[in-house]
Amino acid sequence: MPPDADTFDYVIVGSGAAGSVLANRLTADGTATVCVLEAGPPDRNPWIHIPAGFIKTLADPGVTWQFKTEPLAMTGGRRIATTQGRTLGGGSSVNGMIYNRGQPADLDHWAQRGNRGWGYQDCLPYYRRSENRVGFGEDNRGRSEGGIPVTDMDWINPISEAFIAGCVGMGIPRNPDYNSGDQAGVGYFQRAIQNGRRVSAATAFLKPARSRRNLEVRTNARASAILFEGKRATGIRYVTAPGAPAKQVMARREVILSSGTVNTARLLQISGVGPAELLGQLGVPVVQALRGVGANFRDHYASRFVMRAKPGTETLNGLARGLNLGLQVARWGLKRPSILATAPSHVHVFWKSFEGLDAPDLQCVFTPGSYAEGKVYVLDDYPGVTAGAWQHRPESHGWVKARSTNVFEDPEINPNYLSDAMDVRVHLGGMRLLRRMLNTPELGRFLEAETLPGPSVESDDELLDFAKKNGSTTYHLIGTARMGPETDPTAVVNDRLLVHGMQALRVVDASIMPSMPSANTYATTLMIAEKAADLILGRQAAAAA
Template sequence: MDGAEFDYVIVGAGSAGCVLANRLSENPRDRVLLLEAGGPDNNPWIHIPVGYFKTMHNPAVDWCYRTEPDPGLNGRALDWPRGKVLGGSSSLNGLLYVRGQPQDYDRWAQMGNVGWGWSDVLPLFKRSEDQERGADDLHGVGGPLSVSNMRVSRSICEAWIEAAKAQGIPYNPDINGPEQEGMTNAQLTMKNGRRCSAAVAFLRPAMKRENLTVITRAQTSRIELSEGRATGLRYLDRDGTEHAVKVRGEVILSAGAIGSPQILMLSGIGDSATLAGHGIEPLVHLPGVGGNLQDHLQARLVFKCQEPTLNDEVRSLFGKARIGLRYALFRRGPMTMAASLVIGFARTREGLETPDVQYHIQPWSADSPGEGVHPFSAFTASVCQLRPESRGSLTLRSGDVRDHPVIRANYLSTETDCRTIVAGVRQAQAIAAQAPLASRISVPHSPGPGTHDDAAILDWVRNTSTTIYHPSGTCRMGQDPSAVVDSCLNVHGVRGLRVADCSIMPEIVSGNTNAPAIMIGEKASDIIRADRRAL
């Protein structure tokens, strides 16, 4: 591969990268190379929906990033799982298909990012979809990505929906429909009971094309620049041997909110003084690279129940065998379960235009899912703030790509963030106290009984909350001096180099990030092909 030349080189086979590989290789005249630092997606747990219990924190398929100790979390550091495998995090995630609010994208456009408003991106969401519910003004069919209804239900989750209605939060049959507010049964990236990752949906069909080359276990170490243009890159194979690739068209970074800014900085693109401190020659001064880091923080309330939950079903070998047999025979049951059976969006106070918190309801509970469920009947109600004001940063640990960068999430660093998460916890407690649900609960487990004081709730959040796996914003799209890419995703000050993944988000979307990442891949492919036609 050394010295080979391509029209397009895509770095990262995650959600956006798989889309780009598919769309850009549709033209048989273009030679496309896709580099993935991880391996092929041949771990069987990847393709079983509930397999995220087995794949997250597994270094064979997970980068296993970890944040620095965070003052906002009383000094705790958090694990940040990210997919290191074909499909990226879409091969590890909880399968939830959530676009966010139309206002999110209109806000991006209002910030000067022309072409990113809701009316611009909705057709891209529709183009990707094969929506089980059928086509309408907001949904598409026939696309590569299967979007399915849940294949499992539990009465405790349905009781949550009824209790939320009693609390004034409506039932919403489609949170990807005209309105986001309300509780609903989740929609999943799943087909016939199996995960439909970006690799399954977009990459696998494209790999049959002779003009697409996919190399796994290839970690990009730097982009090579000549006279202000990206002319190639270097990558390390699994043995640590460095290889060179030339590009006559473009390099597209789709390595995610952690990988993309790290590669830019290692290539001499970032804050000049900081790069020089790591022995890296500064080539393009872009101080915003690695800044603007955003994530959704979740507070996980656990309620002990008067009735059995999934905790009871999976504690015995017989129960596990029965669940496994049902999946093997019918592709149904708990093994088709997403990270949440019920999700919902609500407002914590009057006067808000749109919901500011999201709920994820699970018919099980655990301190650490990988270590097993609690030894008692319980369910979990996770709440997260949708639009955090807190901003963190990502910086290099060293000039070696094999060293994970320094991640400072900076959670709960503003008064609004603290007030909103406390209000969300209070709202969850109020829902749990409503008649359709209260009779099923024996006692609140976490936070414990009597934790209603704002200061006590906030301290509980700081001590127990965790990421909901949505890092974003570290290569922010915009026109100001701290922006990293323009509205066409070109890296400022460099020709032939773009970024296309969740790192380009100026502000994090109000919901889960996989569907928007796929949309970003679709948008990038359209922009790139349009620019190519204009030459």
């Protein structure tokens, strides 16, 4: 190793959900030294910590990667923003704060694919470890003081209650705890908000650990290459600005990639680990040919319906303006329920695209506010409500490919939304379910007309055309470093999260998910990092639930 290089036991690339958990757990006993490299700045932007501030941070390149997909036929030729966090806390500093574990069958499927120790009962102790459930819950909920506080919605709008009542009238049961292991039903989301403020992974895990002498965090440090000696990862080269001289930090034990589904795949590729053909195009010498790096990329694709509310109806549209907004700010300052301390989605519905299914294959969301057509989280100037739906486990999958070795050039991102016939069928079923839920008698006293897509859009072809032109990401990117046995030619890491054919190189983030969980990805990413910490430290796995 170069004599002037900084050297630690572990180097973690990325301080998001996974990186923050790992930084905390790996330094807890004081024996191992850890360096965390974060490509973005410290999380001092005040909008990060105000829950409603996600509207601001999503569009702010100062704290996000402003990634966009390739223009696709199934998205009407549009490039869709797949924004990811780029600050301490990563996505957990800019996401919708929803805590959603998904269905037990998701993880059982992972185990059935040859990933030992990744079934639901194996992973449940790690969900518990990462969570501090504030409120009611069954024995399978976490009460860890060192976890993410998961709280219940405290700002309730009468329209949301009417929406829930309408769903119950349709035969969808009210479910007070969709994280109990039984997901089906309708109710309010649980979220990572406490005392009116977002609690990111950086706040919950990284900040408490930064007082330890054995942890160093370097911000504005964009990883540009993994360093190798033969097949062994020995460190990371990084840059602080375009054209700035490269620096490097070395790892005695392991290099751990926790930079997210897009950046982890790209960093592996530009460092010589990936499909041989792509590496040749990039002019990168092959360290390890793995065709699965960047492949198996999946995301949830959502369509949203908007209804205009009757004049005088109180929705977010009116509460977020003028004197009303001032009153909401005052309530937030007093730590009272306020629109500033809510998640973007208020009500969940986990249900079925068609009758006869054994378990929900859809996630639907409802918000007592409406957003302008074609704009990201910009409220309409009239009162309204929004409901959206997406398929739990899409079969459509695409890729992430580096365009060059320049880490300031965004990679090619192609999710191939709705390219699978079953995905189209389920998506259409979800859109029809949305329309039924928005037209119940219980909601009728509040709403007057559907404005998007509008009642004239009725046939499957018309609905699919609307989905192509108006659908969007839910920012749930997974799969580009898929976990699987060495016999799986598409697998990148084994069930210990070590890169196949390599030494001292591990991936710990959402990119290792073999398939999409029936959920937002945040809770499962936290769980993955908790389990990975035990694997890295050689600890016996937590006793299965």
